[in-house]
Amino acid sequence: MSALLLRLGSHKAWEGSLDELTSTASGLIGTLPWQGQTLRTPSRSVVVDYRSAGLIAPAIRKRYQWAHLVQLVVACVLVQSGHSRKSAAKRMQSLDPAELIGLLMEHNGPGSADTVEPGISTVDHARALRLAHEAVCLLAVGLVDHFQRARSGRLLVHDPALSPALRGAMLRLASLHVMFGMLVRSDGAHTLVAQCRHALRAREWGIPIFDSPDCRFHGIRLLDGRTCLPTIECIDLARQSGSEIDLNEQQAFAQLNSACDQFGMRGSDVYSKLREFITRHPISSPTEIRRFLSASSMQLAAPFMASCYESVQPHHLVNGALLRCATCGAPMANSVIEGHACCAVRQCGAFDVPVPCGSARQVPVQDVLVAKSHILVYWCGPGQDEIALYDTATANPPGLVATLYPGRDKCDVSLDNETIGIDVKSHASPFLLADTLNRNVGGLELFPKKYIAINDQALSRFPGYLDILRRECNRTDIEFIAVSALRRKLRTRS
Incomplete structure (x- = not known):
């Protein structure tokens, strides 16, 4: 396995076409033994099929990158080890390259990815889905509440003073474990909060309904894995769920x-x-x-x-x-x-x-x-796209009239004396972003022409992101576009 990691690592700067993706992946796995067998090298038609099945993210500006190469190698390993394409796609969806490589280090037997799926058909699917959605929303409110308490020096203690939202989330998660015939795993506040650093998927949480196509929160994280701060998605969910917490103060x-x-x-x-x-x-x-x-x-x-x-x-x-x-x-x-x-x-x-x-x-x-x-989490990260759009718009010659964060953040970038407003979003889930926009678009409402520009990395991790967003959002006066596509559009106007 270390040999595969090294070989993947040596291609970190790789970029190429669909045919080059196929040939490079074939060269990587052609002689790789896996559980006593030699893997078959993928053909071009197999790669196209994997892309259609959601195993490989869409190309970025018609080019494939290292993340796509990792996705293809991992997909070949999983499918040829006995996993169905459907279950492999569910396991891989929204995973970054490091997490995908982590899949290769798991010595699972053939078909193990499918072991949780039969349970979905043995329970009341609608009830399980409702409990899952309620649990995630309550978790978001409870985590933000806990973060506020921690800022004032209060420790997380599982006692009667525990956040009612966290307590409600634990009850619903426990119900889901019982419904699927499993031992309850989220019965302590400390265990639950630590678990929230992981993406909402069956593999990490042991709850099959999280991998259902109907689960709107599949793959999102509520806590940042490195800083343990509430993620942007967590903050949005807390707001949508009626939290009274002043989140602006948290973000400075x-x-x-x-x-x-x-x-x-x-x-x-x-x-x-x-x-x-x-x-x-x-x-x-x-x-x-x-x-x-x-x-x-x-x-x-x-x-x-x-x-x-x-x-x-x-x-x-x-x-x-x-x-x-x-x-x-x-x-x-x-x-x-x-x-x-x-x-x-x-x-x-x-x-x-x-x-x-x-x-x-x-x-x-x-x-x-x-x-x-x-x-870093709330300003510098999302700000990379905001700065890139601003720099593209103002590049000479001749450059557009652009303003960063006009009117104290009515939007991220305004153009042409505030006739055009651009907000940049990097939500992991298009469903959650659509819910947020359906409730309120903030200062963007003040601009005659409105753009929502989606981070290219977020798009590459969730197949069909823009199509889902356009379908789920009820705003017809907003143009949804990738950041890279909007930058190209701005260059033609400059």
């Missing part, structure tokens, strides 16, 4: 607005500049921040900027070194491939693409500051 929006209030009429411009700097500089220094504030006469915002950064911590380091992602500038993390590091920002084009530690960009840790975890 309240502090930012307070800082901008000090500048009077300049408030909106200061807001845009501060957000832009933070997004462009996940790793910075006190000197760089002071120089930026001084050049724009924004010294009054120094306390706010200080609250957004922290000194380098052990969890920022890979083998004792601070490594900067060459694509988004964020700190890199350990890869599943030994001796390699990868970007941990899910919206980044280099997310989970292994790079040898020796060839990564190393940053001296002395006098260096790193954006705090919640800033």
Whole structure:
């Protein structure tokens, strides 16, 4: 198995056509023994069939990348080991390359992926699905509530003061385990919260209904795997479920607005500049921040900027070194491939693409500051696409009139004197995003022409994302488009 990992790792920068994808995968697995047998190499028609079955994500700008290569290799292993294409697709859906490689390290026997499926037909499917949806929504509210309590120094204790939402989620999850004839696994608050770092799939949770085609929350995570902060999806679900928690304060929006209030009429411009700097500089220094504030006469915002950064911590380091992602500038993390590091920002084009530690960009840790975890998750990650669209729109010649975060975040990017508004989304689930947009589109409502631009990485992990979003969202005045497609469209207007 280590040989396969090394061979996959050596192709981390691979990119090619459908035919090149087929030939490269054939070269990788042609001589690979698996459970005593030699795998068959895929033909072009097999690859096309796998793509139609959802085993391989759609191409990005008609090109396939390393993530697609990993998907194809893992699909060949699973299908030829006895799994049905349907069950293999369910197991692989929304998994990133590291998680897919993790599948290869599981020594499951033939057909093991199908063992949970028969249970679905032996229970009341509608009731199970309703319980699952209720449990996930309550979990989201309970996790955000727990996060607020933790910020004030209150420990998570399974006692009568436990969040009612967490308690309700545990009851519903326990009911689901009983319905499917399994031992109850989510009977403790600490166990449940820790479990929420994993994607909502049957393999991780032991609940078959999570893999049902009707499950709207399949594959999403409620807690970020590295920071253990509530994810964007978790926050949206908490809002939709009637949570009264002020989530803006968690994400530092309240502090930012307070800082901008000090500048009077300049408030909106200061807001845009501060957000832009933070997004462009996940790793910075006190000197760089002071120089930026001084050049724009924004010294009054120094306390706010200080609250957004922290000194380098052990969890920022890979083998004792601070490594900067060459694509988004964020700190890199350990890869599943030994001796390699990868970007941990899910919206980044280099997310989970292994790079040898020796060839990564190393940053001296002395006098260096790193954006705090919640800033990285909620601002720097989603901001990669926002900055890319802004830079594309304003590129010379001749460039469009564009504004980042106009009117203190009415939308992410506005064009042509606010006649066009663009919001960027990176939700893992198109169903959840559609629910959010059906409730409220925020400041985007104020723009005559509206775009919702979807992160390309999110699209590549969920086949049919845009089609589902267009079908589920009841807004006909919004154009849904991939970030890369919108950037191409902007270049033709510039």
